[in-house]
Amino acid sequence: MRASSEGGDSSPALVLTLCLFLILGLVQVFRPQSLWRLNSRMQRGWVKNPEGTEPTRKGYAVGRVTGALFLAFATWMLIRQL
Numbered sequence: 001m002r003a004s005s006e007g008g009d010s011s012p013a014l015v016l017t018l019c020l021f022l023i024l025g026l027v028q029v030f031r032p033q034s035l036w037r038l039n040s041r042m043q044r045g046w047v048k049n050p051e052g053t054e055p056t057r058k059g060y061a062v063g064r065v066t067g068a069l070f071l072a073f074a075t076w077m078l079i080r081q082l
């Protein structure tokens with residue numbers, strides 16, 4: 001008997017979800033401003049000045065590093081599923 005973590009029985013829904021995560025990770029690494037713009041639109045009504053919440057250059061750099069780690073993890077998970 002094979003355990004599900006040994007591969008072979010990969011779920012198409014899980015693979016699709018991991019591919020979407022890869023896209024989100026790429027956007028976070030290469031275009032974090034676009035994610036902030038999307039988020040600032042959702043803040044309207046809750047935050048007095050959504051434009052005032054834009055991250056600094058260091059904030060974007062931390063976001064890129066986090067996105068790279070997320071991208072590496074999602075890639076590793078996708079490889080394990082295939």
